[in-house]
Amino acid sequence: MKIIMLGAPGAGKGTQAKMIAEKYGIPHVSTGDIFRANIKNGTKLGLEAKKYMDQGLLVPDELTVKILLDRVAQPDCERGYVLDGFPRTIPQAEVLDEALNKLGDAIDYAINVEVPDENIIRRMSGRRACVSCGATYHVEHIPPRQEGVCDKCGQDLILRDDDKPETVQNRLKVYHDQTKPLIDFYSGKGILRTVDGTVDMKDVFDAIEAILG
Numbered sequence: 001m002k003i004i005m006l007g008a009p010g011a012g013k014g015t016q017a018k019m020i021a022e023k024y025g026i027p028h029v030s031t032g033d034i035f036r037a038n039i040k041n042g043t044k045l046g047l048e049a050k051k052y053m054d055q056g057l058l059v060p061d062e063l064t065v066k067i068l069l070d071r072v073a074q075p076d077c078e079r080g081y082v083l084d085g086f087p088r089t090i091p092q093a094e095v096l097d098e099a100l101n102k103l104g105d106a107i108d109y110a111i112n113v114e115v116p117d118e119n120i121i122r123r124m125s126g127r128r129a130c131v132s133c134g135a136t137y138h139v140e141h142i143p144p145r146q147e148g149v150c151d152k153c154g155q156d157l158i159l160r161d162d163d164k165p166e167t168v169q170n171r172l173k174v175y176h177d178q179t180k181p182l183i184d185f186y187s188g189k190g191i192l193r194t195v196d197g198t199v200d201m202k203d204v205f206d207a208i209e210a211i212l213g
């Protein structure tokens with residue numbers, strides 16, 4: 001099964017993608033996580049990507065498409081995957097479509113997690129991410145057992161640089177301008193499914209399970 005998660009930054013794509021990956025036994029592929037791992041390791045790609053990420057801008061398609069296509073060509077993706085944060089532009093979606101087409105394959109579902117802009121800023125300022133394993137929490141809605149400490153690996157939880165309110169405003173604008181058109185793109189292909197992302201994360205997942213079966 002090949003799934004795309006759509007939605008504004010902070011809508012809960014990563015939270016739901018991890019639950020889908022676990023239930024359906026497919027890898028969770030997040031371009032944001034790949035970039036952050038590269039930043040942490042000080043690679044050339046990481047240094048380049050950071051320039052854009054810190055401003056809330058998209059990393060150019062030339063860089064992003066290649067890392068995504070390399071990742072989904074790995075053996076663990078043979079049985080499918082859930083993409084979180086890719087595609088974010090129409091050209092990215094077209095390249096992915098073409099690459100799958102060549103293999104006689106296609107995306108099965110694009111799941112749009114819908115959350116109004118008013119909720120997004122609150123969500124992002126409360127998000128805490130693990131410096132080591134990338135697990136995410138929310139200080140009010142999904143708190144860790146011990147404040148500032150990851151339940152899964154015991155490492156520190158931080159507020160991402162790009163989750164500061166000024167940057168979130170930019171990311172929301174970029175989402176509306178460049179990523180939202182993907183809703184029509186996948187709707188036109190008949191594979192778009194929309195779920196209400198404002199309810200409890202377990203209820204969001206119930207709605208997704210009803211779609212995926």
Ligand code: ADP
Nearest residue numbers: 009010011012013014015127137138141200201
């Ligand atoms: P995205 O991957 O779309 O950027 P995340 O999955 O990281 O978003 O979620 C953004 C923030 O909102 C995180 O702090 C997460 O813990 C929290 N969150 C996710 N789903 C819900 C939900 N249904 N209700 C409340 N908070 C949520």
Ligand code: AMP
Nearest residue numbers: 031032052053057058059064085086088
């Ligand atoms: P995320 O973790 O998905 O919120 O992504 C964090 C940041 O990484 C984004 O704000 C972008 O700067 C960059 N990024 C992640 N995925 C993509 C993508 N598909 N295209 C361009 N930039 C991306």
